Amino acid sequence: MAANHPEKLSTTLADANLQLAIYAGTGRLIDHRKNAIAGDLLPDYEDLRTHANLLKKHTIDNLDYYLEQVEQNVAAHGGKVVFCNDGTEVADFILNLAKQRGAKLIVKSKSMTTEELDLNERLEHHDLEAVETDLGEYIIQLAGVKPYHIVAPALHMTRYDVADIFTDKLGIEREVVPEKQTMIARAVLRQKFLAADIGITGANFVVADSGAVVVVENEGNARLTSSAPKIHIAVAGIEKLIPRAQDLSVFLKLLGRSATGQALTSYTSFLSGPRRQGEVDGPEEFYLILVDNGRTKLLADPDRRQSLYCIRCGACLNHCPVYRKIGGHSYPWVYSGPIGAVITPQFHGVGKDPWLPFASSLCGACAEVCPVKIDIPKLLLDLRADVTAHKKEQGESKMERFAFQVFAWVMRHPRVYALGGRVAAAFGPKGGEWLSSAPWFLNVAPVRGWLSQRDLPPPAAKSFRQIWRER
């Protein structure tokens, strides 16, 4: 695990303020979720999870059918679906459209998919101003960092961090009161909304039978982004599809409660195409960009497909003992926590960050809280097997494999095992001391690596076999 592990991990563990921010932030989200599903508030919670899982399974198993259906239905309401393989194609489409329409300013509402595609960087490269409008996203965009958490992008920052960023980037007097900081952002961003040429949103759900996108939010920035500019572009991964508008209730009941403990968030927008004849306002053009960017690689294996059921509620992050220690930026990609550890290796290949599937205690909390019942621990185990197979192919970890071969041989030979026990008892440290570093004769790669993160209990004075014989 030590090799290739980002430096961020050690700095996060050493930073007491950051540790407190992560622990308190995720802790509050845990409480909110618990209170929202407790007792008789949502008596059919388990039925809803089962049904959500069935619906996602059906959609992903027949994905091509629903993609074609949504394409037709978006077109029927005057919009257009654009299929893109990757971030380059998405950026090319938007840049081309912006050029044709003479657009300069883009407002964006929170979208993990566009974070994944590095869309802002790609657009800014071509002199387009792309402004994030979700408060947390706005703060981290000013700070120039990636989201720390799927639903709470600035989870790791304090009001004092925000004050520094606002003073530095907006040239205003230092302000440390969150209410006032929020109003500063409101004033700056209101002007952007009213001046913007294009609005880019994500989509929590893409509804196949309606040709509609559903956007869930609390601030109102997604409503403004989708309604104020002349052009609305929604960017979504192809896995965001659900078959029918009537399926929405199942997912909406689960999403808000799992993410922030809300029965429904402040605003849920169900948007289909440009404004209709007679409607006073709304965009004049609507595009739905459906992105692959590696997702189709996850489809071939019927078991691993379930990684694509994720509705990005963030509950698995909040409940993960590993995420709660190492934080969002220790993960190599924009998706952190257990779900990040599952999808990142499948998108990028297990060779890139081989430690990732091991960054879990397999305690199962993630699977227990997942609203769509993704078996995350099982997928992590499968990916660990992939990592090991990959290392074998690459001829890596020879010592580790040798050590396990020796271990396996010893376990198959009881007499050797018993002898080992006696030797350990005779030569091991006395007085019940735990072993925290390797003695000189064992100070070699696999043992040293093992002991760098674990202590070994002292050998017992009498082995179990000895006690058994003496009975």
Place this chain on the structure above:
Amino acid sequence: MSPQETSRNAMLSRIRTALGRREGQLPPPLPEIYLRPSRPNLSTFFACIERLNGKTFKAGSPAEALAYVAALVKGKSAVASNSTVLRDCGIAALEEVTCAGADKTVLRALCAESDIGISSADFGLADTGTLVMLSSHQEPRMISLLPPLHIAIIPENRIIGNLDELLTLLPAPVEQTSSMVLITGPSRTGDIEQILVRGVHGPGELHVVVI
């Protein structure tokens, strides 16, 4: 073939190969629709809105609703939609109120400057305290969004149970509108230290009047 079409066809064919499906192959039957409509309850509706720091008022008549709105808009500027409910209350007669016209640009400027936006709502969902807003020629999107205070007036017979009942009554919202928005409480954020702040982009104050 355009590059876009090439990407589209390549993606669909990758998906079919991975899933072992043929072009045009129908999916197996969908799982049954899971909807559990509940009974409407006005006191639940009000309690939910109040819990989210919204204000509520039960008006016995359109005149009472008008009086409530008149007190709120006094000395302020307000923009109102042209919905029948508002017309029946005589909201347009208040001197502080300007009615929305059909011009998008004018309306937007008006909404951006007004202190208060007054609209109707198509439905109220009792179980969550939610307003259901369908954008139309009578109800623009911006009135409930740009001004810092939003007043919604809704007839009592429009209060239904929950989201499941809405989707039973309205199985295909796209047939009616390009935009259906569910509003549950005022605009809020918790992005700085998870401290709740209202009115970040949308209205920070919400008043719901039921007639």
